[in-house]
Amino acid sequence: MSAADNPALPEAVRALAGGDFSQVAQRFTEAGFAVGLPASGVITVKAALADPARASVLVSVGVHGDETGPIEMVALVIEALSRTPQALAVDLMLCVGNIDAIAQGKRFIDADLNRMFRAERGSLAGTFEAARADRLIAATVDFFAGAGPQRWHLDLHTAIRPSHYPMFAIVPELIADQARKALIDWLGQAAIGAVIMNPKSVGTYSYYSSEHHGAAGTTVELGRVGTLGQNDLSQFADASEALDRLLRGQPGLAARAAPHVFATARQVIKLSDAFTMSVGRETWNFTPMKKGDVIATDGDTVYTVEHEEELVVFPNPDVRVGLRAGLMVTRVA
Numbered sequence: 627m628s629a630a631d632n633p634a635l636p637e638a639v640r641a642l643a644g645g646d647f648s649q650v651a652q653r654f655t656e657a658g659f660a661v662g663l664p665a666s667g668v669i670t671v672k673a674a675l676a677d678p679a680r681a682s683v684l685v686s687v688g689v690h691g692d693e694t695g696p697i698e699m700v701a702l703v704i705e706a707l708s709r710t711p712q713a714l715a716v717d718l719m720l721c722v723g724n725i726d727a728i729a730q731g732k733r734f735i736d737a738d739l740n741r742m743f744r745a746e747r748g749s750l751a752g753t754f755e756a757a758r759a760d761r762l763i764a765a766t767v768d769f770f771a772g773a774g775p776q777r778w779h780l781d782l783h784t785a786i787r788p789s790h791y792p793m794f795a796i797v798p799e800l801i802a803d804q805a806r807k808a809l810i811d812w813l814g815q816a817a818i819g820a821v822i823m824n825p826k827s828v829g830t831y832s833y834y835s836s837e838h839h840g841a842a843g844t845t846v847e848l849g850r851v852g853t854l855g856q857n858d859l860s861q862f863a864d865a866s867e868a869l870d871r872l873l874r875g876q877p878g879l880a881a882r883a884a885p886h887v888f889a890t891a892r893q894v895i896k897l898s899d900a901f902t903m904s905v906g907r908e909t910w911n912f913t914p915m916k917k918g919d920v921i922a923t924d925g926d927t928v929y930t931v932e933h934e935e936e937l938v939v940f941p942n943p944d945v946r947v948g949l950r951a952g953l954m955v956t957r958v959a
């Protein structure tokens with residue numbers, strides 16, 4: 627049974643998981659907003675009169691179909707907000723990334739959507755998800771066209787494996803200082819324990835928004851993959867509150883702690899089918915490795931730890947050739 631058909635789910639969750647924004651659209655339209663439905667699973671809600679002082683906030687969920695916690699969290703935030711629609715203080719684009727994969731409870735149908743937000747797609751061109759990426763890119767271009775300088779993109783995910791920091795985020799380095807500070811402050815309010823600064827695109831949605839639309843974009847990992855309707859929503863209390871406040875234009879609550887900051891030492895790219903990793907698939911994110919340790923081998927290429935300590939994030943030898951199979955980070959603060 628697909629998520630959209632599961633009667634046990636709250637109606638708002640069922641609707642969002644299926645990319646159905648009809649009720650939300652109706653409420654904001656009746657309240658006088660300019661509402662658009664530029665693609666299936668995408669809604670934009672803007673002030674009727676364009677206002678460059680208003681922040682533009684893109685929130686995406688379900689870019690990976692089995693990462694369901696943020697779908698539930700966002701569905702409840704938007705449901706509550708749409709019942710008092712005048713409280714929306716930003717121009718909003720809400721995007722349910724891979725509706726078909728959500729329906730099947732899978733990360734993707736054919737290939738990883740979150741590697742297709744770049745012109746050069748290589749072997750990913752022509753896959754099922756490539757067409758979806760094109761639609762999301764077109765909707766994103768339209769959303770940010772003419773937007774004021776305050777631009778955000780929160781791409782909400784969950785991690786496959788356990789993590790020494792259960793909530794963490796990846797932040798493109800190219801975001802301008804002031805916007806990056808505001809973003810990292812917000813991540814702290816959302817109880818995100820660690821931030822990884824990323825110098826280079828691997829084709830992700832949030833990097834794309836940052837690079838091409840000047841958004842303060844981030845991929846946020848909120849816990850672990852799970853079944854829709856079975857997530858422990860209490861773990862998202864701070865993230866949910868921080869999102870709600872952002873959308874209502876309210877100042878954030880003080881962060882319990884600033885996120886720890888990590889730099890990217892290296893993206894480990896799978897070069898061939900000969901790729902093997904020396905860390906197991908169940909290795910926790912942020913597991914430390916020491917200088918000289920072998921991370922992976924790929925034919926003649928040997929990836930070794932070069933700093934005194936590097937921590938491994940997202941180790942996954944099962945990705946397609948050409949894609950990132952892991953991220954090595956070093957502790958900064």
Ligand SMILES: O=C(O)CCC(=O)N[C@@H](CCC(=O)O)C(=O)O
Nearest residue numbers: 740784785786787796830845940
């Ligand atoms: O847990 C994993 O191995 C993957 C979780 C996930 O989907 N992470 C994102 C991070 C995107 C980024 O680097 O900004 C991804 O791999 O797409």
Ligand SMILES: [Zn+2]
Nearest residue numbers: 690693783784
């Ligand atoms: Zn993901």
